[in-house]
Amino acid sequence: xxxxxxxxxxxxxDDASPESRRKRRRISETAKETAESSEINQESLKRWRxxxxxxxxxxxxxxxxxxxxxxxxxxxxxxxxxxxxxxxxDRVLAASxxxxxxxxxxxLATRVRASLKKHxxxxxxxxxxxxxxxxxERKRSKLxxxxxxxxxxxxLVPGCRxxxxxxxxxxxxxxxxxxxxxVRAMESLAELLAxxxxxxxxxxx
Amino acid sequence: MLESxxxxxxxxxxxxxxxxxxxxxxxxxxxxxxxxxxxxxxLLQFHGTNNDELLQNTFSxxxxxxxxxGPNYSMGFGPSHEAMDGCISRTNSCQMDQADTVGVMLxxxxxxxxxxxxxxxxxxxxxxxxxxxxxxxxxxxxxxxNMKARREKxxxxxxxxxDLVPGCNKxxxxxxxxxxxINYVQSLQRQVEFLSMKLAVLNPELELxxxxxxxxxxxAYFTNLPVVVASKPSLMVxxxxxPLDQQGSLDLSVINPNQATTIEAPSASWETQSxxxxxxxxxGFQY
Numbered sequence: 001x002x003x004x005x006x007x008x009x010x011x012x013x014d015d016a017s018p019e020s021r022r023k024r025r026r027i028s029e030t031a032k033e034t035a036e037s038s039e040i041n042q043e044s045l046k047r048w049r050x051x052x053x054x055x056x057x058x059x060x061x062x063x064x065x066x067x068x069x070x071x072x073x074x075x076x077x078x079x080x081x082x083x084x085x086x087x088x089x090d091r092v093l094a095a096s097x098x099x100x101x102x103x104x105x106x107x108l109a110t111r112v113r114a115s116l117k118k119h120x121x122x123x124x125x126x127x128x129x130x131x132x133x134x135x136x137e138r139k140r141s142k143l144x145x146x147x148x149x150x151x152x153x154x155x156l157v158p159g160c161r162x163x164x165x166x167x168x169x170x171x172x173x174x175x176x177x178x179x180x181x182x183v184r185a186m187e188s189l190a191e192l193l194a195x196x197x198x199x200x201x202x203x204x205x
Numbered sequence: 206m207l208e209s210x211x212x213x214x215x216x217x218x219x220x221x222x223x224x225x226x227x228x229x230x231x232x233x234x235x236x237x238x239x240x241x242x243x244x245x246x247x248l249l250q251f252h253g254t255n256n257d258e259l260l261q262n263t264f265s266x267x268x269x270x271x272x273x274x275g276p277n278y279s280m281g282f283g284p285s286h287e288a289m290d291g292c293i294s295r296t297n298s299c300q301m302d303q304a305d306t307v308g309v310m311l312x313x314x315x316x317x318x319x320x321x322x323x324x325x326x327x328x329x330x331x332x333x334x335x336x337x338x339x340x341x342x343x344x345x346x347x348x349x350x351n352m353k354a355r356r357e358k359x360x361x362x363x364x365x366x367x368d369l370v371p372g373c374n375k376x377x378x379x380x381x382x383x384x385x386x387i388n389y390v391q392s393l394q395r396q397v398e399f400l401s402m403k404l405a406v407l408n409p410e411l412e413l414x415x416x417x418x419x420x421x422x423x424x425a426y427f428t429n430l431p432v433v434v435a436s437k438p439s440l441m442v443x444x445x446x447x448p449l450d451q452q453g454s455l456d457l458s459v460i461n462p463n464q465a466t467t468i469e470a471p472s473a474s475w476e477t478q479s480x481x482x483x484x485x486x487x488x489g490f491q492y
Contacts, residue, residue, distance in 0.1 A: 045368070066411065069411065078405050081408070082398070082401045082405040084405075085402075089397065146380050153383060153386065156387065156391065165359060166359055169362035169366060170362060176369050179393040180393065183397060186400040186401065189404065190403045190407060
């Protein structure tokens with residue numbers, strides 16, 4: 001009887017300390033994470049709307065556009081130029097993020113990789129086999145609808161495919177705020193140019 | 206001895222406790238018998254200890270000894286009558302012959318050992334199982350708390366997204382909100398593509414536009430597009446300052462014939478340069 005008692009006591013003692021340690025760690029971690037996440041969310045909402053950020057982005061965007069124009073020949077296809085401009089705009093946007101977010105780092109990384117390798121190669125390797133049993137697969141994977149949507153969201157936000165749910169939501173928040181700023185900046189620039197263009201046409205001899 | 210046994214027999218054996226107590230008495234009496242008959246002290250001790258253990262086991266783990274003792278345990282705790290009968294029969298046999306009593310005692314002790322061992326194991330197993338269940342409950346409670354904290358975090362973040370995405374307030378539930386968010390992100394990306402195409406068309410105009418644009422035009426744009434106000438004046442500074450890293454005095458006379466001042470760049474930061482430009486200009490922009 002007594003022998004049976006001893007191992008039980010020891011076991012509880014051993015379990016208590018690592019468990020309590022784990023608990024304390026978890027609690028501190030969760031506290032930190034909540035603080036960080038709330039900071040990130042509030043920060044992301046604010047930082048993409050400050051004038052300073054808009055200034056920086058607009059100036060960099062103009063510079064990038066110039067470079068694109070210099071690189072590509074005039075009279076070339078508009079679509080290729082458009083793609084280059086979009087890539088430049090995304091790159092500039094990611095650069096404005098100062099490397100704090102995952103998607104910005106992913107955007108910059110992919111651009112570097114694309115410049116090193118040929119873009120076609122990346123496209124070919126990225127192509128996947130077309131699935132024929134879509135209906136059956138849909139049935140199978142239809143149950144966790146929220147999870148499916150989270151996956152789709154992960155695919156939309158660059159560099160966030162294998163990211164945990166809370167981090168994915170944080171990244172999505174920041175990405176949406178950044179995209180909004182990008183759209184606003186490009187719209188204003190386009191309008192400015194559109195307004196200035198006829199004038200320039202007129203002023204030119 | 207016989208009288209006591211008879212009394213035992215006659216007693217109402219409703220509860221097992223009573224029978225156990227009686228068995229205890231009987232065992233003690235047997236011990237006395239043994240002591241009087243000069244049994245080996247080892248056996249006595251053995252028996253004594255066995256008795257104690259057996260008694261402890263029976264008293265503490267009484268509820269557990271319901272079934273499964275079966276084959277080795279011929280004493281039979283189950284039905285009281287059988288136990289009593291067994292006791293009585295053994296006592297009877299003990300009464301007969303000393304040697305027989307010793308043999309019976311040996312047998313008894315062996316059985317008691319096995320029984321006690323089994324009881325021990327059972328008790329150990331039981332305590333271990335109890336511990337396991339307790340641990341499970343603890344772990345479950347812990348995981349429940351963790352799940353709750355996780356859910357709270359996720360719902361908080363969804364709230365932020367809700368504030369950011371227009372039209373998310375009408376839809377309730379995570380799936381609907383995620384749908385809205387996905388649609389919004391896709392629409393934003395499409396807008397970026399469309400605008401980039403527009404800029405690709407307008408790009409040749411960029412340099413020309415930079416030279417021709419006047420301050421008044423910028424002012425008009427500022428009032429129209431208050432959101433992107435800050436970007437306009439920076440465009441003015443961009444043209445001669447390309448590439449960005451250059452430091453030096455800015456000659457803005459090309460861009461702004463109205464402004465005669467030339468601004469020297471004290472630092473490489475865009476903010477200070479643009480701010481100096483703003484300060485010198487008397488345009489009174491509002492950001």
